[in-house]
Amino acid sequence: MTTTPNAMLFDLDGTLLDTAPDLGNALNHILRLYKMPTVTYQQYRNIASDGAKGLLELGFGEELKEYDFTKLRQQLLDYYEQNICVDTCYFEGIETLLSNLNKQNIPWGIVTNKPEFLTLKLVKYFPLLENCAVIISGDSLPNRKPHPEPLLHAQKLLNIATPNTWYIGDAERDIQAANSANMVSVVTLNGYIDKSIDVDMWNPDIKVSSARELLSIM
Known part of the structure; x- marks a missing residue:
């Protein structure tokens, strides 16, 4: 072996x-956009591999079901794509x-x-x-x-x-x-x-x- x-x-x-810092930056951008509390590096680091869905579930919690998930996901991916290698x-x-x-x-x-x-x-x-x-x-x-x-x-x-x-x-x-x-x-x-x-x-x-x-x- x-x-x-x-x-x-x-x-x-x-x-x-x-890549966690830039993924977290994208999540926090969306959270600020919707007047939601942002999350810390310690909170999102272990979620970074779970994609947009995992990040949005972390940030929005139970309130996620009140929003258009497809729209949120696209907004997060758009921001991440534009800022993909700032801190990575x-x-x-x-x-x-x-x-x-x-x-x-x-x-x-x-x-x-x-x-x-x-x-x-x-x-x-x-x-x-x-x-x-x-x-x-x-x-x-x-x-x-x-x-x-x-x-x-x-x-x-x-x-x-x-x-x-x-x-x-x-x-x-x-x-x-x-x-x-x-x-x-x-x-x-x-x-x-x-x-x-x-x-x-x-x-x-x-x-x-x-x-x-x-x-x-x-």
Whole structure:
């Protein structure tokens, strides 16, 4: 299990990039627009991987049902698209990890549930990510994580004869997808995981606390 992978696939939000600040900024913009109390970083950080729906549920709570959800979602996505990389940055050690994969000629890619129009716009700010071997977004295929289809499709595009692919993510759906795809599932604990969650219940093959630790066990 801990033999060197011959391919690696990564989740995006909460794994490669810390996008929570800009997602939270978008939520707070909408909350101010509707004269609602804003939320703090500590409140929205662990919701950042749950998309617009999770963010709006956090911000509006029980009052969400009183509003036009489709309109709110579009307003949030519009603001986020226009301000997609103000405070977003790599998680510590990610650039070193990815550069090392490139040096070892280990192909790697991104499989995210983020909509394609946002994914492709965001990675343009990070040339290392934009130039990866494959990018699969949440609407690239009929199914998205936790279904294994996006991971299997990405692996197919990498065109590896005998794949030993690792998938790294920070959410239960990531581990479910990797396990279903018969890939080595790796959960990164420095992502958007609530400290009260027992990630062992997800049945990951490997747990790491940072990109540096992941690099050390490869």
